[in-house]
Amino acid sequence: MTIPTYAGNVGLGPDTIAGIFIAALLVSLFFIVWVARNAKRNMSDEEYAAYRHRIERLEKIWVVLVIVALIIPNVITFQYTPQVVTGNTLAGLGVNMSALKTACPTVPPGNYQNACTSTLQSDIQQLLPLQNEGKIMIVVVIAGQWYWHFYTVAPNGSLVFTSNLTVPAGKPVVFLMTSVDVNHDFGAYDENGNLLFQYQVSPDYVSVFTYVFNIPEPIIVRCLEYCGPGHWAMVSQFTVNVV
Numbered sequence: 509m510t511i512p513t514y515a516g517n518v519g520l521g522p523d524t525i526a527g528i529f530i531a532a533l534l535v536s537l538f539f540i541v542w543v544a545r546n547a548k549r550n551m552s553d554e555e556y557a558a559y560r561h562r563i564e565r566l567e568k569i570w571v572v573l574v575i576v577a578l579i580i581p582n583v584i585t586f587q588y589t590p591q592v593v594t595g596n597t598l599a600g601l602g603v604n605m606s607a608l609k610t611a612c613p614t615v616p617p618g619n620y621q622n623a624c625t626s627t628l629q630s631d632i633q634q635l636l637p638l639q640n641e642g643k644i645m646i647v648v649v650i651a652g653q654w655y656w657h658f659y660t661v662a663p664n665g666s667l668v669f670t671s672n673l674t675v676p677a678g679k680p681v682v683f684l685m686t687s688v689d690v691n692h693d694f695g696a697y698d699e700n701g702n703l704l705f706q707y708q709v710s711p712d713y714v715s716v717f718t719y720v721f722n723i724p725e726p727i728i729v730r731c732l733e734y735c736g737p738g739h740w741a742m743v744s745q746f747t748v749n750v751v
């Protein structure tokens with residue numbers, strides 16, 4: 509498979525997205541000029557008061573529209589947010605969720621490299637019996653400028669670096685993710701460029717995220733949070749296989 513070179517290649521495409529932004533810019537520009545011209549006209553005091561009244565009413569409508577436009581898509585799409593089921597999947601397998609750690613010992617900025625080692629190891633010890641029983645697969649993700657490093661977990665709990673990660677279909681995959689520098693965002697796309705899920709990856713913190721891949725296919729991983737000039741190149745991949 510070929511990996512598109514940058515995030516704009518997914519979905520609408522960079523030209524369409526640029527077109528939308530330019531169109532929005534031109535529409536805004538038109539209204540700015542229109543308002544400025546109207547405001548310049550010679551108006552009597554009564555006319556000006558009526559004009560102000562009209563504008564204030566438009567502003568109120570505008571504020572309500574923006575709030576509605578933000579709330580409605582959030583409410584409609586909430587049920588599709590995969591994070592909602594993370595706790596249920598692991599708790600359903602008997603994991604004591606309160607024993608899973610997410611916070612790492614605080615270290616000064618710039619020293620995040622090993623900050624989360626003990627937290628990761630503690631979580632792996634909690635989850636290892638389930639993996640050894642074949643009920644889950646644990647994947648450790650270390651993010652950095654500008655790479656994704658994947659590790660699998662051996663039966664004795666030690667981390668094994670892999671540049672050729674495969675995960676099973678139909679079985680919960682538990683991602684334990686942290687960053688060695690800045691905030692990143694783990695975005696998993698299927699073969700057709702559809703976003704399956706995304707999850708925040710932060711320094712000083714271990715993100716625990718469980719996902720069940722339904723079909724065997726290649727997965728592309730992109731960073732979905734701007735993390736510096738190499739952000740666009742922070743692309744990796746792994747494969748979902750039949751169990």
Ligand SMILES: [Cu+2]
Pocket residue numbers: 691692693731732733734735739742
């Ligand atoms: Cu990033």
